[in-house]
Amino acid sequence: xxxxxxxxxxxxxxxxxxxxxxxxxxxxxxxxxxxxxxxxxxxxxxxxxxxxxxxxxxxxxxxxxxxxxxxxxxxxxxxxxxxxxxxxxxxxxxxxxxxxxxxxxxxxxxxxxxxxxxxxxxxxxxxxxxxxxxxxxxxxxxxxxxxxxxxxxxxxxxxxxxxxxxxxxxxxxxxxxxxxxxxxxxxxxxxxxxxxxxxxx
Ligand SMILES: Nc1ncnc2c1ncn2[C@@H]1O[C@H](COP(=O)(O)OP(=O)(O)OP(=O)(O)O)[C@@H](O)[C@H]1O
Ligand SMILES: [Mg+2]
Numbered sequence: 001x002x003x004x005x006x007x008x009x010x011x012x013x014x015x016x017x018x019x020x021x022x023x024x025x026x027x028x029x030x031x032x033x034x035x036x037x038x039x040x041x042x043x044x045x046x047x048x049x050x051x052x053x054x055x056x057x058x059x060x061x062x063x064x065x066x067x068x069x070x071x072x073x074x075x076x077x078x079x080x081x082x083x084x085x086x087x088x089x090x091x092x093x094x095x096x097x098x099x100x101x102x103x104x105x106x107x108x109x110x111x112x113x114x115x116x117x118x119x120x121x122x123x124x125x126x127x128x129x130x131x132x133x134x135x136x137x138x139x140x141x142x143x144x145x146x147x148x149x150x151x152x153x154x155x156x157x158x159x160x161x162x163x164x165x166x167x168x169x170x171x172x173x174x175x176x177x178x179x180x181x182x183x184x185x186x187x188x189x190x191x192x193x194x195x196x197x198x199x200x201x
Contacts, residue, residue: 001018001019001020001023001025001084001087001089002018002019003016003017003018003025003027003087004016004017004018004019005017007024008103008141009029010139010141010159011032012028012029012032012045012049012058012161013026013027013028013029013058013059014026014027014029017092018089021092022080022091022092022094023080023089023090023091023092024089024090024092025087025088025089026059026087026088026089026090027059027086027087028045028046028057028058028059028086029045030044030045031043031044031045032045032048034048045058052169053166053167053169054166055166057086058161059083059086059087059088060083061161062088062159062160062161063081063082063083063088065131065133065160065161065163066081066160068129068131068163069131069160070125070129072125073122073125073126075154076118076122076154076155076156076157077156077157077158077160078090078091078092078093078156078158079091090158093144093146093156094146095146095147095148096147096148096149096150097147101144101145101146101147101156102144102145103140103141103143103144103145104140104143104144104145104155104195105140105141107145107195108195109195109196110145110153110195110196112151112152112153114152114153114154115145115152115153115154115155116192116196118154118155119155119188119191119192122155122157123188126184127181127184131163132163132164132180132181132183132184133157133160133162133163133184134162134163134167134180134183134184134187135159135160135161135162136157136159136160137184137187137188137190137191138187138190138191140191140194141159142157142158142159142160143155143156143157143158144156144158164180165179165180
Protein backbone atom coordinates (compact mmCIF):
# COMPACT_ATOMS: atom_id res chain seq x y z
CA UNK A 1 0.00 0.00 0.00
CA UNK A 2 1.18 3.53 -0.70
CA UNK A 3 0.58 6.64 1.36
CA UNK A 4 -0.98 9.52 -0.57
CA UNK A 5 -2.63 12.71 0.70
CA UNK A 6 -2.33 13.95 4.22
CA UNK A 7 -5.72 13.69 5.99
CA UNK A 8 -5.16 14.72 9.58
CA UNK A 9 -2.45 15.05 12.20
CA UNK A 10 -2.44 15.08 15.94
CA UNK A 11 0.38 15.16 18.46
CA UNK A 12 2.37 12.10 17.51
CA UNK A 13 1.23 10.89 14.12
CA UNK A 14 0.22 11.99 10.65
CA UNK A 15 -2.62 10.20 8.93
CA UNK A 16 -2.64 9.73 5.11
CA UNK A 17 -4.98 8.34 2.53
CA UNK A 18 -3.61 5.39 0.56
CA UNK A 19 -4.03 3.94 -2.91
CA UNK A 20 -6.82 1.85 -1.35
CA UNK A 21 -9.58 4.42 -0.76
CA UNK A 22 -10.99 2.42 2.15
CA UNK A 23 -7.78 2.42 4.13
CA UNK A 24 -5.62 5.10 5.71
CA UNK A 25 -2.09 4.89 7.07
CA UNK A 26 -0.63 6.48 10.19
CA UNK A 27 3.01 7.39 10.40
CA UNK A 28 4.80 8.54 13.54
CA UNK A 29 6.06 12.10 13.09
CA UNK A 30 9.85 12.03 12.75
CA UNK A 31 10.30 14.86 15.25
CA UNK A 32 8.27 16.71 17.88
CA UNK A 33 8.57 20.35 18.90
CA UNK A 34 9.07 20.68 22.66
CA UNK A 35 9.69 23.68 24.86
CA UNK A 36 12.88 23.38 26.82
CA UNK A 37 13.17 26.31 29.23
CA UNK A 38 12.98 29.37 26.99
CA UNK A 39 13.84 27.51 23.80
CA UNK A 40 11.74 25.44 21.46
CA UNK A 41 13.62 22.37 20.27
CA UNK A 42 12.95 19.54 17.84
CA UNK A 43 13.36 16.14 19.39
CA UNK A 44 13.28 12.75 17.66
CA UNK A 45 9.84 11.23 18.39
CA UNK A 46 11.20 7.73 19.02
CA UNK A 47 13.64 9.11 21.61
CA UNK A 48 10.95 11.20 23.26
CA UNK A 49 8.50 8.29 23.55
CA UNK A 50 11.25 5.89 24.65
CA UNK A 51 12.38 8.26 27.36
CA UNK A 52 8.84 9.10 28.56
CA UNK A 53 6.85 5.92 28.08
CA UNK A 54 9.46 3.18 27.39
CA UNK A 55 7.94 2.81 23.92
CA UNK A 56 10.06 3.35 20.86
CA UNK A 57 7.36 2.98 18.25
CA UNK A 58 3.78 4.10 19.00
CA UNK A 59 2.46 2.37 15.87
CA UNK A 60 3.83 -1.00 16.98
CA UNK A 61 2.51 -0.48 20.48
CA UNK A 62 -0.92 0.53 19.23
CA UNK A 63 -1.04 -2.44 16.89
CA UNK A 64 -0.49 -4.77 19.85
CA UNK A 65 -3.24 -2.93 21.75
CA UNK A 66 -5.66 -3.46 18.84
CA UNK A 67 -4.89 -7.21 19.09
CA UNK A 68 -5.99 -7.19 22.73
CA UNK A 69 -9.47 -5.86 21.97
CA UNK A 70 -12.03 -8.67 22.50
CA UNK A 71 -14.15 -10.03 19.64
CA UNK A 72 -17.27 -8.57 21.29
CA UNK A 73 -15.96 -5.10 20.37
CA UNK A 74 -14.95 -5.85 16.79
CA UNK A 75 -17.81 -3.69 15.49
CA UNK A 76 -16.27 -0.67 17.20
CA UNK A 77 -12.76 -0.74 15.76
CA UNK A 78 -11.69 -0.42 12.11
CA UNK A 79 -12.45 -3.62 10.24
CA UNK A 80 -8.90 -3.86 8.94
CA UNK A 81 -5.81 -3.05 11.02
CA UNK A 82 -2.31 -3.99 9.90
CA UNK A 83 1.24 -2.92 10.50
CA UNK A 84 3.68 -2.79 7.61
CA UNK A 85 7.12 -1.56 8.53
CA UNK A 86 6.50 1.72 10.30
CA UNK A 87 2.99 2.40 8.97
CA UNK A 88 -0.18 1.40 10.78
CA UNK A 89 -2.99 0.89 8.26
CA UNK A 90 -6.65 0.89 9.24
CA UNK A 91 -10.04 1.03 7.51
CA UNK A 92 -11.63 4.45 7.11
CA UNK A 93 -15.20 4.21 8.38
CA UNK A 94 -17.91 5.46 6.01
CA UNK A 95 -21.42 6.73 6.64
CA UNK A 96 -24.61 5.32 5.10
CA UNK A 97 -24.21 7.82 2.22
CA UNK A 98 -20.66 6.54 1.56
CA UNK A 99 -18.95 9.73 2.72
CA UNK A 100 -16.11 9.30 5.20
CA UNK A 101 -17.30 9.38 8.79
CA UNK A 102 -16.21 12.30 10.95
CA UNK A 103 -14.40 12.73 14.25
CA UNK A 104 -16.76 13.30 17.16
CA UNK A 105 -15.39 16.82 17.69
CA UNK A 106 -16.83 17.82 14.32
CA UNK A 107 -20.34 16.81 15.34
CA UNK A 108 -20.86 18.42 18.74
CA UNK A 109 -23.84 17.04 20.72
CA UNK A 110 -25.15 13.57 19.86
CA UNK A 111 -28.78 12.90 20.67
CA UNK A 112 -29.09 9.39 19.32
CA UNK A 113 -29.67 7.06 22.31
CA UNK A 114 -28.26 4.03 20.53
CA UNK A 115 -24.91 5.85 20.24
CA UNK A 116 -24.81 6.14 24.03
CA UNK A 117 -25.83 2.52 24.45
CA UNK A 118 -22.84 1.61 22.26
CA UNK A 119 -20.60 3.80 24.44
CA UNK A 120 -21.82 2.09 27.61
CA UNK A 121 -21.36 -1.34 26.08
CA UNK A 122 -17.80 -0.47 24.97
CA UNK A 123 -16.99 0.90 28.42
CA UNK A 124 -18.28 -2.19 30.24
CA UNK A 125 -16.42 -4.57 27.94
CA UNK A 126 -13.15 -2.65 28.19
CA UNK A 127 -13.39 -2.52 31.99
CA UNK A 128 -14.19 -6.24 32.09
CA UNK A 129 -10.96 -6.89 30.18
CA UNK A 130 -8.97 -4.27 32.13
CA UNK A 131 -8.32 -2.33 28.92
CA UNK A 132 -8.53 1.25 30.10
CA UNK A 133 -7.73 3.13 26.90
CA UNK A 134 -7.61 6.53 28.53
CA UNK A 135 -7.53 8.53 25.31
CA UNK A 136 -10.60 7.18 23.58
CA UNK A 137 -12.85 9.67 25.40
CA UNK A 138 -10.23 12.37 25.62
CA UNK A 139 -9.19 15.15 23.20
CA UNK A 140 -12.11 14.12 21.02
CA UNK A 141 -10.04 13.22 18.01
CA UNK A 142 -9.76 9.55 18.79
CA UNK A 143 -13.30 8.46 18.18
CA UNK A 144 -15.04 8.49 14.82
CA UNK A 145 -18.81 8.64 14.60
CA UNK A 146 -20.20 6.45 11.86
CA UNK A 147 -23.68 7.44 10.72
CA UNK A 148 -25.21 4.06 10.04
CA UNK A 149 -28.46 5.78 9.00
CA UNK A 150 -29.57 9.46 9.18
CA UNK A 151 -30.39 9.10 12.90
CA UNK A 152 -28.30 6.17 14.02
CA UNK A 153 -24.69 6.71 15.03
CA UNK A 154 -22.01 4.24 15.99
CA UNK A 155 -18.65 5.00 17.64
CA UNK A 156 -15.44 3.63 16.09
CA UNK A 157 -12.20 3.76 18.07
CA UNK A 158 -9.25 4.84 15.92
CA UNK A 159 -6.59 5.68 18.51
CA UNK A 160 -5.98 3.09 21.23
CA UNK A 161 -2.33 3.75 21.97
CA UNK A 162 -2.74 5.05 25.52
CA UNK A 163 -2.95 1.97 27.72
CA UNK A 164 -1.55 1.70 31.21
CA UNK A 165 0.07 3.85 33.86
CA UNK A 166 3.35 3.97 31.88
CA UNK A 167 1.63 6.54 29.65
CA UNK A 168 1.60 9.02 32.55
CA UNK A 169 5.15 9.21 33.88
CA UNK A 170 4.32 12.29 35.95
CA UNK A 171 1.41 10.57 37.71
CA UNK A 172 2.98 7.63 39.61
CA UNK A 173 -0.16 7.26 41.76
CA UNK A 174 -1.82 5.70 38.72
CA UNK A 175 0.13 2.52 39.55
CA UNK A 176 -2.02 2.10 42.66
CA UNK A 177 -4.95 -0.32 42.33
CA UNK A 178 -8.13 1.22 40.95
CA UNK A 179 -6.53 4.51 39.88
CA UNK A 180 -6.43 3.81 36.14
CA UNK A 181 -10.08 2.77 36.25
CA UNK A 182 -10.91 6.02 38.04
CA UNK A 183 -9.10 8.06 35.39
CA UNK A 184 -10.83 6.16 32.60
CA UNK A 185 -14.27 6.74 34.17
CA UNK A 186 -13.52 10.40 34.86
CA UNK A 187 -12.73 10.95 31.20
CA UNK A 188 -15.88 9.09 30.17
CA UNK A 189 -17.91 11.40 32.42
CA UNK A 190 -16.36 14.54 30.88
CA UNK A 191 -16.99 13.11 27.45
CA UNK A 192 -20.68 12.67 28.29
CA UNK A 193 -20.91 16.19 29.70
CA UNK A 194 -19.60 17.53 26.44
CA UNK A 195 -21.42 15.41 23.90
CA UNK A 196 -24.54 14.10 25.59
CA UNK A 197 -26.91 17.01 26.11
CA UNK A 198 -29.31 15.15 28.40
CA UNK A 199 -26.73 13.87 30.88
CA UNK A 200 -25.05 17.27 31.00
CA UNK A 201 -28.18 18.85 32.42
N1 LIG B 1 -8.98 4.54 10.69
C1 LIG B 1 -9.11 5.86 10.58
N2 LIG B 1 -10.09 6.38 9.83
C2 LIG B 1 -10.24 7.71 9.70
N3 LIG B 1 -9.45 8.64 10.28
C3 LIG B 1 -8.44 8.17 11.05
C4 LIG B 1 -8.22 6.78 11.25
N4 LIG B 1 -7.14 6.63 12.06
C5 LIG B 1 -6.73 7.89 12.35
N5 LIG B 1 -7.52 8.82 11.75
C6 LIG B 1 -7.41 10.29 11.84
O1 LIG B 1 -6.07 10.65 12.11
C7 LIG B 1 -5.99 11.43 13.29
C8 LIG B 1 -4.65 11.17 13.94
O2 LIG B 1 -4.57 9.83 14.40
P1 LIG B 1 -4.27 9.52 15.93
O3 LIG B 1 -5.31 10.15 16.77
O4 LIG B 1 -4.11 8.05 16.07
O5 LIG B 1 -2.85 10.28 16.09
P2 LIG B 1 -2.02 10.75 17.35
O6 LIG B 1 -1.13 11.84 16.91
O7 LIG B 1 -1.33 9.56 17.93
O8 LIG B 1 -3.11 11.28 18.37
P3 LIG B 1 -2.98 12.03 19.81
O9 LIG B 1 -2.67 13.46 19.58
O10 LIG B 1 -4.39 11.82 20.32
O11 LIG B 1 -1.95 11.36 20.65
C9 LIG B 1 -7.23 11.01 14.10
O12 LIG B 1 -7.63 12.02 14.99
C10 LIG B 1 -8.25 10.79 13.00
O13 LIG B 1 -8.82 12.03 12.60
MG1 LIG C 1 -5.22 10.66 18.66
